[in-house]
Amino acid sequence: MIAIIDYKAGNLKSVECALKKLGFPCCITHNNKEILGSERIIFPGVGAAGQAIADLRHLGLDKVLRQALETGKPILGICLGAQIILDKSEENNTQCLGLISGDVKLFPSLLFSREKERLKIPHMGWNSVHLVKRHPVLEGIKPADEFYFVHSYYPMPASDKYIIGTTDYGIEFPSIIGYKNLIAMQFHPEKSGTPGLKILKNFCTWNGHYAE
């Protein structure tokens, strides 16, 4: 069973639909016992960091996630779930979970493309990912594949060793991060067509081992 963590943060239904399509049993839950008893965890989220952290703490899920990380259970963070695993966020000046050291930063307000065109915030739409490391969850992903992003903040780990993939939006920002049994992506694999479903499928069969 795959636990999709429910902390009132946005569209859990589409993650559930994608897993059902792929044929992996899953449940949407905030029950601590059920999450710790699951085989793997998906930590999604859209919304604001401040509220998300408050809701997670209220439900005791901050401790559950830490415990799951320590026991080696595969964990997948998506969107906000790839941000609030860091130490702190510029969004609402929030103290976050600290599973990976680093900060969550707001895109600079004046952002330009290589062609000197002004770029809008949020970064919304399809963009590619440059993989800087190989990872079992990203097996079969090609350089031309694109993924659906929608965000104004991005994760910035304290060390390059946590960066698995980067994306170009005026700046080159980390779009896939992780270590050990945790992998997290800023884009929405559940909304990124075939390549996104491939990532979810890989995650659902990943044993949580990753040699950096």
Place this chain on the structure above:
Amino acid sequence: MLSKRIIPCLDVRNGKTTKGIKFKENVDIGDPVKMARFYYEEGADEIVFYDITASSERRDIMIDVVRRVAEEIFIPFSVGGGIRTIEDMRTVLLAGAEKVSVNTAAVKNPEIISEGAGVFGSQCIVLGMDVKKVELSEKIPSGYEIVIHGGRTYTGIDALAWAKKAEDLGAGEICLNSIDADGTKQGYEIALTSLISKNVNIPVIASGGAGNINHMHDVLKYAKADAALIASIVHYGTYTIKQIKDELNSRGIKVRNTW
């Protein structure tokens, strides 16, 4: 680099798509779920549904459509038409849509934008704007006025001022429809799209007037639209989405071309 998005739009009445469709393959004409799936597989970047069901009692049918679409397609989709309250938004989003769009309801009650953005996040809230070109005046300094009821009612609201206000209220995106260009197949309203897109910092989807790929090229390149909405040119089989994307790519517009 971010791709420009190509977004087919489906009008749905009482759970059925309303425009005559000429699919080459054996697609059940009139079923929004099957059409959405067809466009998903053809490479659409997103899908927009407009519920034009007249009676509010029949809205449950649309919710059922949204639920089934969410099970079938794995790209974002938005739902507009008849969304008047936060509860309407919640129902549509919980059924599996990524975004909701508000149009008339926001003109009548702009706070629905800020309330919706506060509860669900800006990324969920699309402002639909129906716009007509008018004489320049003190009240309408941009020369473009917001209209409602399919263009029959002038609101006295300046389109540029409204777009900026909606951005301040927390709209995450604008779907900008030119009533003058809509249905003409003579091209998007370039001046209007350019005016709005360059003056807000949220994405703008150009809508109304697409008749060929050149029109799409122009609105994405010269008017700086972030996405182009299309309807009849794909519904009636003039082009496939793949053809559109291949040509745009060859003319230097970056669009997603593998899926």
